[in-house]
Amino acid sequence: MLGVTLGATIQGRAHKMGAMTTSPDYSAASSPSELFFENFRRHSSGVAIVTLRKSSGDPTGFTATSVTSLSAVPPRATFNMSQFASSYPAIRSSEHLLIHFLTSDHVELATQFSGDSAGRFAGIDLLDGPEGLPLIPGTAGYVVGKIVARHETGDAVTVVVEIVDGGLGQRGEGLVYQEKSYRAAASLD
């Protein structure tokens, strides 16, 4: 306990001088930007695919590693994206979209939907989803999200959707992205 108290005092001083925290547990980094990248590389994200239609009627979509639930009552979720993303014009002008959930069997699909936007739907026999939305077959499940808010923060946006419909597919180990690679949410037992 003495060691901790001393350490805290020293760190308290260091911070007053504007230095980074030092402790045996943590090393510093050169900038907030590096701290952001290095820490979020350590953080796992569940992988999903968002699809919708452009005003032309063509399907558009992308691999999203930021889909997260917001509230259960009413059932709502969020995801984050850049306003410069190829799908954002459609997100801005649409009322509904699909979120597909992936398992570790869907690495190829996730890779395809994070690649060149022109080839994302290549070879996929789309189903006609609710609201005419482009439904990818064979995922772990999907929800129809009605867009209820788009919170802009700089060039980024947090899209809030309310779940109004959907379907359930095969369960499996969730597809996860960490340290720049796809992984599987494996049991700890």
Added chain:
Amino acid sequence: MLGVTLGATIQGRAHKMGAMTTSPDYSAASSPSELFFENFRRHSSGVAIVTLRKSSGDPTGFTATSVTSLSAVPPRATFNMSQFASSYPAIRSSEHLLIHFLTSDHVELATQFSGDSAGRFAGIDLLDGPEGLPLIPGTAGYVVGKIVARHETGDAVTVVVEIVDGGLGQRGEGLVYQEKSYRAAASLD
């Protein structure tokens, strides 16, 4: 291809009648609420711990499964929570908080910080983090988030933070939550 086209036509009709999507790939559910729960059970979330100080100076915090990056320039992230959460009064009145990133070695810590709010810091020799924030030792890393927005949607809130400081700990397989249990982000190789 014919089967898909036919299926699409039938589903298109079904939707006009307000029915759920049916296909060999997906089964229906009884309500949007059930679709929300069943799909988000299939979805993996990276696990983190948020800490900060109450106006009394006491530490407060919680296990967060919704931490996700928002933009790299500037470095920003979001997480979602209920406005009824025990830590929300502190979030509402604070300028800074810490986000700790966890590996599969931190199941006990994640469990402790999602349990009874009175016992969350029991047995933890807190370090004195930047801005006097309660820093948990031994995690995979942490960032200091300056709160730049709180977007309320009903009873829930999306908190937007800008990363202004932090530290780096030991890497490992990320701690993930799926199907109501903790898991590890395991390599697919």
